[in-house]
Amino acid sequence: MAINHQNIRQQETQVNHPVPPTPVRRPFPAELLTALKSAFGERVSTSDAVRAHHGRDESPFDPQLPDAVVFARNTEDVQTVVALCGQYDVPIIPYGNGSSLEGHLLAVQGGVSIDLSEMNRVLSINAEDLTVTVEPGISRKQLNEALRDTGLFFPIDPGADASIGGMSATRASGTNAVRYGTMRENVLGLTVVLADGRVIHTGTRARKSSAGYDLTRLFVGSEGTLGVITEITLRLYPQPEAVSAAVCAFPSMGDAVRAVIETIQIGVPIARVEFVDSLAIRSINRHSNLTLREAPTLFFEFHGTEAGVKEQAELVQEIAAQNSGEDFEWATRPEDRSRLWNARHSAYFAMLQLKPGSRAVSTDVCVPISRLAECVVETEADLKGSPLPCPIVGHVGDGNFHVCILIDPNKPEEMEEAERLNHRIVQRALRMDGTCTGEHGVGLHKMNFLLEEHGPVAVDVMRSIKHSLDPRNLMNPGKIFTWAA
Amino acid sequence: MAINHQNIRQQETQVNHPVPPTPVRRPFPAELLTALKSAFGERVSTSDAVRAHHGRDESPFDPQLPDAVVFARNTEDVQTVVALCGQYDVPIIPYGNGSSLEGHLLAVQGGVSIDLSEMNRVLSINAEDLTVTVEPGISRKQLNEALRDTGLFFPIDPGADASIGGMSATRASGTNAVRYGTMRENVLGLTVVLADGRVIHTGTRARKSSAGYDLTRLFVGSEGTLGVITEITLRLYPQPEAVSAAVCAFPSMGDAVRAVIETIQIGVPIARVEFVDSLAIRSINRHSNLTLREAPTLFFEFHGTEAGVKEQAELVQEIAAQNSGEDFEWATRPEDRSRLWNARHSAYFAMLQLKPGSRAVSTDVCVPISRLAECVVETEADLKGSPLPCPIVGHVGDGNFHVCILIDPNKPEEMEEAERLNHRIVQRALRMDGTCTGEHGVGLHKMNFLLEEHGPVAVDVMRSIKHSLDPRNLMNPGKIFTWAA
Numbered sequence: 021m022a023i024n025h026q027n028i029r030q031q032e033t034q035v036n037h038p039v040p041p042t043p044v045r046r047p048f049p050a051e052l053l054t055a056l057k058s059a060f061g062e063r064v065s066t067s068d069a070v071r072a073h074h075g076r077d078e079s080p081f082d083p084q085l086p087d088a089v090v091f092a093r094n095t096e097d098v099q100t101v102v103a104l105c106g107q108y109d110v111p112i113i114p115y116g117n118g119s120s121l122e123g124h125l126l127a128v129q130g131g132v133s134i135d136l137s138e139m140n141r142v143l144s145i146n147a148e149d150l151t152v153t154v155e156p157g158i159s160r161k162q163l164n165e166a167l168r169d170t171g172l173f174f175p176i177d178p179g180a181d182a183s184i185g186g187m188s189a190t191r192a193s194g195t196n197a198v199r200y201g202t203m204r205e206n207v208l209g210l211t212v213v214l215a216d217g218r219v220i221h222t223g224t225r226a227r228k229s230s231a232g233y234d235l236t237r238l239f240v241g242s243e244g245t246l247g248v249i250t251e252i253t254l255r256l257y258p259q260p261e262a263v264s265a266a267v268c269a270f271p272s273m274g275d276a277v278r279a280v281i282e283t284i285q286i287g288v289p290i291a292r293v294e295f296v297d298s299l300a301i302r303s304i305n306r307h308s309n310l311t312l313r314e315a316p317t318l319f320f321e322f323h324g325t326e327a328g329v330k331e332q333a334e335l336v337q338e339i340a341a342q343n344s345g346e347d348f349e350w351a352t353r354p355e356d357r358s359r360l361w362n363a364r365h366s367a368y369f370a371m372l373q374l375k376p377g378s379r380a381v382s383t384d385v386c387v388p389i390s391r392l393a394e395c396v397v398e399t400e401a402d403l404k405g406s407p408l409p410c411p412i413v414g415h416v417g418d419g420n421f422h423v424c425i426l427i428d429p430n431k432p433e434e435m436e437e438a439e440r441l442n443h444r445i446v447q448r449a450l451r452m453d454g455t456c457t458g459e460h461g462v463g464l465h466k467m468n469f470l471l472e473e474h475g476p477v478a479v480d481v482m483r484s485i486k487h488s489l490d491p492r493n494l495m496n497p498g499k500i501f502t503w504a505a
Numbered sequence: 506m507a508i509n510h511q512n513i514r515q516q517e518t519q520v521n522h523p524v525p526p527t528p529v530r531r532p533f534p535a536e537l538l539t540a541l542k543s544a545f546g547e548r549v550s551t552s553d554a555v556r557a558h559h560g561r562d563e564s565p566f567d568p569q570l571p572d573a574v575v576f577a578r579n580t581e582d583v584q585t586v587v588a589l590c591g592q593y594d595v596p597i598i599p600y601g602n603g604s605s606l607e608g609h610l611l612a613v614q615g616g617v618s619i620d621l622s623e624m625n626r627v628l629s630i631n632a633e634d635l636t637v638t639v640e641p642g643i644s645r646k647q648l649n650e651a652l653r654d655t656g657l658f659f660p661i662d663p664g665a666d667a668s669i670g671g672m673s674a675t676r677a678s679g680t681n682a683v684r685y686g687t688m689r690e691n692v693l694g695l696t697v698v699l700a701d702g703r704v705i706h707t708g709t710r711a712r713k714s715s716a717g718y719d720l721t722r723l724f725v726g727s728e729g730t731l732g733v734i735t736e737i738t739l740r741l742y743p744q745p746e747a748v749s750a751a752v753c754a755f756p757s758m759g760d761a762v763r764a765v766i767e768t769i770q771i772g773v774p775i776a777r778v779e780f781v782d783s784l785a786i787r788s789i790n791r792h793s794n795l796t797l798r799e800a801p802t803l804f805f806e807f808h809g810t811e812a813g814v815k816e817q818a819e820l821v822q823e824i825a826a827q828n829s830g831e832d833f834e835w836a837t838r839p840e841d842r843s844r845l846w847n848a849r850h851s852a853y854f855a856m857l858q859l860k861p862g863s864r865a866v867s868t869d870v871c872v873p874i875s876r877l878a879e880c881v882v883e884t885e886a887d888l889k890g891s892p893l894p895c896p897i898v899g900h901v902g903d904g905n906f907h908v909c910i911l912i913d914p915n916k917p918e919e920m921e922e923a924e925r926l927n928h929r930i931v932q933r934a935l936r937m938d939g940t941c942t943g944e945h946g947v948g949l950h951k952m953n954f955l956l957e958e959h960g961p962v963a964v965d966v967m968r969s970i971k972h973s974l975d976p977r978n979l980m981n982p983g984k985i986f987t988w989a990a
Binding site: 146148149150151190191192193197201202204205214218219220221222224225226227228229230231232233234235237238240241242257258260281284285286287289325327328331384386387388389390418419420453454455456457458459460461462466469470473474475477478479481482484485487488489500501 | 631633634635636675676677678682686687689690699703704705706707709710711712713714715716717718719720722723725726727742743766769770771772774810812813816869871872873874875903904905938939940942943945946947951954955958959960962963964966967969970972973974985
C-alpha cells in the first residue's frame with residue numbers, strides 16, 4: 021500500500037499509453053464444456069463463427085475469442101453458467117449487442133461469453149410511476165418501440181442501438197444526457213447474479229431511497245466485473261408535448277462551443293446539443309445524402325410545452341447569433357427531425373468511411389463546461405499536426421467530445437500515433453479537472469488513465485471491492501484495473 | 506451463506522421491530538487521550554457537556570456519549586484522528602450539525618466524535634461550471650448565503666439546517682428533490698479519509714464520467730461507516746428567473762395526493778410539492794402564527810421563466826380543482842413565500858409542540874407514486890386507532906411522507922406503540938415496492954427493515970464492502986447493518 025502517488029503519475033506521463041496487456045488465457049476444461057452442454061444443449065456454442073462474433077466489439081483491438089458462448093434465457097440460466105464456471109475457475113463475460121468501444125467484450129483470459137440477447141423482454145411497464153423493468157438484452161430502440169403507445173419514452177441514447185444491460189454496465193449516456201442525465205441517474209434498480217452465484221435485487225421502484233449502500237450505482241458502470249445484470253428497472257419520461265430541432269453552422273469550433281457554454285450556464289433545459297466538426301459533417305453529408313454546410317455545426321433539440329419550446333429556441337437562437345452562428349435552420353417537421361438525427365446517429369459509421377478499411381480509436385474525454393472551449397480548441401490545434409483523419413463530434417452540453425481517430429488496423433505506426441494523440445487529449449482533460457471517459461467506460465484501454473485520474477489509492481479501493489465480491493476474478497477479468505496493485 | 510431468504514422474511518414479519526441492540530462499548534485507552542491531546546491541545550474535549558452534545562441527535566434514542574470529541578480543522582486533522590484511533594481500535598463518528606433523525610451520531614460502541622463544524626469553508630465556487638467545493642461542516646443555509654451574489658443556488662433542502670457532510674452521508678433530499686434530485690444526483694465528487702488513514706478523491710468536476718466504480722455514490726449514503734468525508738463538490742443551479750408559490754386545501758388526503766400524482770405523471774417540472782395534514786397545519790398555525798385552514802393541504806412552488814412558471818401554475822391549479830382542491834391561494838411576493846416556506850420548514854418543531862416534552866419517531870417511507878394515495882390513505886386509517894398524535898407531512902412529489910409519531914420518551918409503552926405503527930407503515934411501503942427510508946437513512950433504527958427491503962444477500966454485499974474497506978469496524982460502527990451476518 022506504500023505506493024507513491026507522485027511517482028506513479030510521473031511514470032505514466034513518461035510512458036506512452038500501452039496497448040492492452042498480453043492476455044494470459046486460463047485453461048478451459050473439457051468437463052466444463054460437457055457440463056454446459058448437458059445444461060444448455062444447443063444453446064452452447066464453440067463454433068469459430070459464434071466465438072469470433074463474441075470475441076470482438078467496436079474497439080480497435082484484435083479479437084480475443086471466448087472458449088464458448090452460452091445463450092441465456094433467464095436469471096437462472098445465468099446462475100447456472102456462473103456456478104459451473106466457478107467450479108472450474110473460468111471467466112464469465114456478459115455480452116449484449118457488441119457495441120462497446122473499449123474492448124469490454126474481449127475474452128482476454130478466455131472463458132465463457134454469456135450472450136444475453138435472447139433476454140430482451142419488457143417485464144413490466146408501470147406507466148403511472150414512469151418506470152419500466154426490462155431484461156438486459158433489450159436494445160434501446162426495442163425498448164422505445166415497446167413504449168410507443170404509453171406516451172412515455174426512455175431518453176438515454178448513446179448513438180449505437182446498444183443493449184440496456186451494456187448501457188448500464190458502462191454507465192452510458194449520449195445525446196440526451198444534457199437534459200435527462202445518464203444511466204447513473206436513470207437506473208432505479210437491478211437484479212444481479214454475483215460471482216458466487218447468489219442473486220441480489222438492488223434499489224426499489226420508489227424515486228429515491230436512503231436505504232443502505234447504493235449498490236445500484238456500484239453495479240452501474242462496473243463493466244461486468246462485479247456480476248451479471250439480469251434485470252433493470254429504469255426511469256421513464258413523458259413524451260414531450262412539443263419537440264423542435266435546428267442546426268446552426270459557426271465560423272470556428274470555439275464559437276460553436278462558446279454558444280453551448282452560454283446556453284448551459286443560463287440554464288436552458290435543452291434536450292440535445294451536439295457538436296459536429298467540418299470533417300464529420302463532410303462524412304455525414306456523404307453517408308446520409310445531406311447538403312449541410314461543411315463547417316463546425318451544432319445540432320439542437322428542444323423538448324417541452326409548445327410555449328416552452330418556443331421560448332427555449334428563441335433564446336438559443338439569440339445566443340448562437342451572438343457567437344457568430346450562421347444559417348440557424350429549423351427542422352420542425354418530424355420527418356426532417358428524424359433525417360437530421362439519423363444522420364447524427366450514423367456519424368460513427370459515416371466517419372469510418374472517410375478512410376475505407378479503417379477502424380476508429382475514439383477518445384471520450386469530458387471536462388467542466390468552462391474549460392470546454394479551451395480543451396476543444398487546443399485539441400483541434402494538436403490534431404492538425406497529425407497525418408491521421410480526426411473528425412470530432414461531441415455531446416458538448418455535458419462537456420464531452422469524441423475525436424474519432426481513423427487508423428489502418430494493419431499499420432502499427434498508425435495505432436501508435438492514435439495512442440499518442442489520445443494520451444495528449446486525456447492529459448489535457450485531466451489538467452482541466454475532467455475525466456478520461458465521459459461515457460464509454462475504461463475497458464481494456466484506459467486502465468492507466470483511470471490510475472492517473474483517480475490516483476492509486478482510489479483505484480485500490482475499487483480493487484478491494486472487486487476482491488471482496490469476486491475473490492477469484494471470474495467476472496470479466498482484465499478490465500478497468502489490474503487484479504494486483 | 507446458505508441463508509434462506511423466505512425464512513428470514515418470515516421471521517422479521519413476526520418479530521416486532523427491535524429497539525437498537527444493547528451497545529457494547531470498546532475500551533478507550535488513556536494513551537489515546539494523551540496522544541489526541543498532544544496532537545490537538547484545546548481542540549480535544551472530554552467534558553460531560555461537550556460529550557453529551559455529541560452523543561445525541563434528533564432521534565428518539567437515549568444519548569450514547571463518545572469518550573472524547575475532537576474539533577477538526579482540515580483533512581490532515583481527520584487523518585490524524587483516524588490514525589490514532591486505528592492504533593487503539595477505537596471507533597470514529599463524524600459529527601456535522603447533529604440533525605440526524607436515526608441515531609447516526611450516537612457512540613454506541615464509544616469512541617471519538619470528530620466534530621467537523623469548524624470545517625465550514627467554501628473552498629471554491631466555479632460559477633461557470635455550476636459547481637462548488639465545500640468542507641463538510643458548512644450548513645446548507647451557510648452555503649446558500651455564500652452563493653447569494655453568484656446568481657446560483659444549491660437546492661437540496663431537508664428542512665433542518667443540516668451540514669452538507671451529513672446530508673451527503675445520509676443521501677438527504679427534502680422539499681426540492683422532486684425537481685432537482687437528491688444528494689445522490691448532486692454530489693459530483695468527494696475527498697474521503699479512509700479507515701486506514703489514506704485519502705481518496707472521487708469523481709471529477711465534469712458533469713458525467715464512466716471512469717471506474719462509482720465511489721462517489723458509494724460514499725454518499727454510507728452514513729460514516731466507510732470513511733470520513735472532508736470535501737464535497739456539488740452541482741449548483743441558476744437561481745430561477747421567476748418563482749411563485751401557492752397553497753391549496755383539499756377535503757381529504759386522498760384528494761390531495763391524487764392531485765400530486767397527476768401533476769408528476771404529466772411531467773410538470775414542479776420545484777416543490779409538499780403535503781401537510783390537518784393536524785400538522787394546526788401545529789404550524791400555532792407555531793408560525795398563520796391562519797391556514799385546518800385541512801389536508803398542498804404547498805406548491807414553481808421555478809422557471811416568467812412564462813414557464815405561469816404555464817406550470819395554471820396547469821397545476823386546474824389539476825387541483827379537478828381533485829376537489831379549494832382556496833388555491835397564491836404567494837407571489839417574496840415575503841409571503843418566505844413566510845409560507847419558513848412555516849413548512851419549522852413543521853418538525855411545530856409538531857413536537859403538539860405534545861409538550863415529546864420526542865418524535867419519524868417514519869420515512871417512500872413508495873412509487875402510483876401507490877402513494879393507497880399508502881397514505883391506509884396509513885391514515887391505521888393511525889386513527891392509535892392513542893398517539895401522528896401528524897403527517899410529506900415530499901409527496903417523490904412518493905415520500907413522514908408520520909411524526911409523538912411519544913413521551915419516559916413511557917416505554919409509547920415507544921413500543923410508535924414502533925408498532927412504524928413497523929406496519931414500513932411493511933405497507935415494502936409491499937408496495939417502496940423503501941423503508943426515503944431520505945433519513947438507516948442508522949440504528951432500520952437495520953432490520955433494510956434486511957427486509959433488500960434481503961440478506963444484498964445486505965451481505967454491503968457488509969463485504971464494509972469489511973474490505975474497514976476491516977476493524979472503526980468507522981461509525983453499529984449503524985446500517987450488523988458487523989456479522
